[in-house]
Amino acid sequence: MGNKRGKFITFEGIDGAGKSSHIAGVADLLGKHGLRVVTTREPGGTPLGEKLRELLLNEPMHLETEAMLMFAARREHLAQVIEPALARGDWVLCDRFSDASYAYQGGGRGLDKQKLAALEQWVHGHLQADLTLLFDLPPAVAGERIAAQARKLDRFEQERADFHSRVRQAYLERAQSAPRRIQVINADQPQADIKKLVEESVITHCL
Ligand code: TYD
Numbered sequence: 001m002g003n004k005r006g007k008f009i010t011f012e013g014i015d016g017a018g019k020s021s022h023i024a025g026v027a028d029l030l031g032k033h034g035l036r037v038v039t040t041r042e043p044g045g046t047p048l049g050e051k052l053r054e055l056l057l058n059e060p061m062h063l064e065t066e067a068m069l070m071f072a073a074r075r076e077h078l079a080q081v082i083e084p085a086l087a088r089g090d091w092v093l094c095d096r097f098s099d100a101s102y103a104y105q106g107g108g109r110g111l112d113k114q115k116l117a118a119l120e121q122w123v124h125g126h127l128q129a130d131l132t133l134l135f136d137l138p139p140a141v142a143g144e145r146i147a148a149q150a151r152k153l154d155r156f157e158q159e160r161a162d163f164h165s166r167v168r169q170a171y172l173e174r175a176q177s178a179p180r181r182i183q184v185i186n187a188d189q190p191q192a193d194i195k196k197l198v199e200e201s202v203i204t205h206c207l
Contacts, residue, residue, distance in 0.1 A: 003087075003088055003089030004089055005086050005087065005089065006035075006036075006085060006086045006088075006089050006090045006091040006092060007086075007091050007092075007130040007131070007206050008082065008086060008091075008092045008094070008127070008128075008129045008130050008131075009026065009091070009092070009093050009094070009129060009130060009131045009132070009133070009202065009206065010093075010094045010096065010097040010099065010129040010131075010132045010133070011023055011093070011094070011095050011096065011132075011133050011135070012096060012097070012099045012100055012103070012132055012133070012134045012135070012171060012182075013134060013135030013136060013137070013142075013171070013187060014103075014137070014139055014142050014164050014167050014168050014171070015142060015146060015156060015157045015164065016141075016142030016143060016144075016145040016146040016157075017135035017136070017137055017142055017187045018135060018137075018145065018187055018191070018194070019095065019133070019135045019187075020095060021191070022133070022135070022194065022195060022198045023039060023093050023095055024039075025195055025198065025199070026093055026198060026199070026202055027039050027093055029199055029202060029203075030091055030093075030202075033207060035090075035091050036089065036090040036091065037090065037091050037092075037093060038081065038085040038090050038091070038092045038093070039093045039094075039095075040077070040081055040082070040092065040093070040094050040095070041094065041095035041096060042070075042073065042074060042077060042094060042095065042096045042097055042100065043056050043057075043069075043070055043073040043074075043096075044073065044077075045073075045077040045080075045081050045082075045094070046073075046076050046077055046080045046081060048073070048076050049073040049074075049076050049077050052069050052072065052073040053073065055069065056069055056070065056073075056155075057154040057155055057156070058154065058155060059155075060155070063105060063109045063110070063111050064111065064115070066105060066109070067101060067105040067111055067115065067116065067119065068119065070100075070101050070105065071098075071101065071119040071120075071122070071123045074097070074098065074123055074124070075123045078123065078124055078127070082094070082127075083127075094129075097129060097132075098116075098120050098123075098124070099132060099134070099171065099174050099182070101116055101119070101120075102116055102170055102171075102174055103167045103168075103170040103171045103174065104156060104167055106170055107166040107167050107168075107169055107170020107171070107173075108156075108159065108163045108164075108166050108167045108170070128181065129181060130181075130205070130206060131181065131183065131201070131202065131205045131206055132178075132181055132182040132183070133183055133185055133198060133201060133202075134171055134172075134174075134175050134182050134183065134184045134185065135185050135187035135194075136168065136171070136172065136184050136185065136186060136187055136188075137186070137187040137188040138168075138188060139161055139164035139165050139167075139168060140161070141188050142164065143161065143164070172184070183201045183205070185197050185198060185201070
């Protein structure tokens, strides 16, 4: 086979940042370059992971339980989906990964970063994303987008504005500490302009 290892791109941002619509765009772009792409998400991405997602999004729990279940789902996801895909040369686009744990469980809920770092080291000490696109915008703007969708909100979306401000802040701190890997995209502008920035970033950093 001798396939070149694929690249791993993750997409992050507060709820309502609009990242999901851009993942399909990146998949399209990579497809046009003749690359095989696997699109997946966290928490989830495997049958077990999707069951854990259901619990994580709906069931009240201790914040350390929440963090450990996020990483348990991630462990399964890496073993079943992400690692095999990268090894056979596919590119993996993942809607959220460990930066979300630092942002939500760390920034949002206040879990000690050292505990998150220990879980991260355990679960994927050997692997980091090649590129992370962080869709950044004020929580008030994101909140309006979510409200406009008029659907039932999950446990995280139901959190108050100050929770989302802390999540955003933690994401931006993560970006400062890993400026090469994490590219911050201003998501408070027209969709077409964001799409352009996303494509430029993928082309510059990965292709
Ligand atoms: P997401 O799939 O973006 O939600 P939606 O399908 O509504 O767009 O993410 C689900 C939620 O899980 C989101 O609110 C953030 C949260 N989350 C964490 O708190 N920690 C994590 O490690 C991950 C991966 C997600």
